[in-house]
Amino acid sequence: MHYVISGAGEPVILIHGLFGNLDNLKSLGTSLENDFQVVRVDLPNHGLSEHWSTMDYPSLAKAIIALIDELGFNSVKIVGHSMGGKIAMATALLYPERVNSLVVADIAPVTYQPRHQTVFAGLSSLVLDKDTNRKTALVHLINSGIDEGTAQFLLKNLQRTDDGFEWKMNLTGLINCYDRIIGWQLTDDHRPLHYDKPCLFIRGDESNYVMAEHRDAIVAQFPQVSAKTINGAGHWLHAQKPEIFNRIVANFLR
Structure with missing residues (x-):
């Protein structure tokens, strides 16, 4: 997996969404560099990373863990937007001992209807x-x-x-692989998973990706969740309101 590293301190991995690349969260990475070692990734099938014929959240979470091992980190904080938020959640749910805390930007741990x-x-x-x-x-x-x-x-x-x-x-x-990207299945037996460490969900008030009907699914899987809404922002909240978004994420991670 292609990546770039900047800054120094506790490691934080930033994961972009569908059709994106590691530059999507560059502004956030720059804002975190004084306090954290920031790793921005190109996901498989994106940017300069390898192409996969099969792409699902368990395999993507495994790839994130492989990167963590490659970089010599014991555990990390993870921030993910949209599909990257689902990958971040999957990594935390499947490998909770490797994820210290979690920020999820404008996505819920649910299956969505096709919209692309x-x-x-x-x-x-x-x-x-x-x-x-x-x-x-x-x-x-x-x-x-x-x-x-x-x-x-x-x-x-x-x-x-x-x-x-x-x-x-x-x-x-x-x-x-689109049906798997909009889906949400982490185990073959559908056993419930939950992540009991701190996590923050951030949504844009003009977005329809995180709605009231998603609350039960979020709380069931992430019982220690806190939430923030950014007014005047849609699904691209990190690009539309970067100063507010970056400040919320930095404050939580610190």
Whole structure:
């Protein structure tokens, strides 16, 4: 797994969401560097990390533990946004002795209904050849029904080749594993798991990812949970309200 390390102190791993990369939480990482050793990762099928044909939360949690072992850490704090928040939760639930505390940004430990079909359709139908450039790609995604902000975010995954462009992310792998990404199954026998150490859930008040109906599932799995809501923020709360988000996370981790 590709990663970058900065700062010094107790280790904190920052995990991005679907279609992202290690730069998504760079602002948060910079704000933590004076107090913590910060590790920002490219998840499998994203950024510069390896491509997987099969991607689920138990295997992703195992990959995080392998990284922790590789770096020589006994235990860490973890912050994750969206899909990265699910990976953070899965790691804490499956390997609680390796996770000291947990911050989950705008996601709940539940199964969601599909909500990325338009994005996948737009990405899949974009022709990547010598006639493609970032401007035409942006126009294509917007014409496919993707808002401009999301389209600009997605196009950060484009990298130039001799024949035009290609995706850094494993688009086919993400499509094939999407049901597992929106799902929430950590054990074959569905046995209940819970993480009894401190954890913080942060949501944007304009987001529909963490709702009142998710409260019971959150408390059942994370009984020591505390919660914060950032007003005027949606699902991309770390980008929309970075100063507030960074301060909340730093205060909790300290």
